[in-house]
Amino acid sequence: MNHDHKRMLDAVVAAYIEAIYFTDTGGEDQPPKDMPLTLGSYLQCAADCATFMISCDTQGLLCDYINAGRTMESFGHDFWLTRQGHGAGFWDRGMGDLGNKLTALAKDAGEVYTYVGDDNTICLNN
Numbered sequence: 001m002n003h004d005h006k007r008m009l010d011a012v013v014a015a016y017i018e019a020i021y022f023t024d025t026g027g028e029d030q031p032p033k034d035m036p037l038t039l040g041s042y043l044q045c046a047a048d049c050a051t052f053m054i055s056c057d058t059q060g061l062l063c064d065y066i067n068a069g070r071t072m073e074s075f076g077h078d079f080w081l082t083r084q085g086h087g088a089g090f091w092d093r094g095m096g097d098l099g100n101k102l103t104a105l106a107k108d109a110g111e112v113y114t115y116v117g118d119d120n121t122i123c124l125n126n
Helices: 003-024 039-058 061-067 072-084 097-108
Strands: 113-116 122-125
Touching: 003 039, 003 072, 003 122, 039 061, 039 072, 039 097, 039 122, 061 097, 072 097
Parallel strands: none
Antiparallel strands: 113 122
């Protein structure tokens, strides 16, 4: 992996996790905003983001996304929002067919659920 790819993946993962904290912490019946992710959950986030990026790249969608002037941070954020069925995401960014294709791939990834583990950390399962 070259440095540009590593930076891209790091940006996507960081934004993806930021979106998890935005949507799934701090509310009623949610973990507090300062609760850490488990190592396993972090690695799951990284693996899910990498797998999604590969799927998009294979279909030429990652290049199209970048050429549309979007950032890797918004890619990570929108991946979480879209796969979870929130009210915003790839489909909501004015990208037309590209947004629809990214939405379909994100939906194919399935939803992920957050919960508080026995050691007071945020865990993920799908």
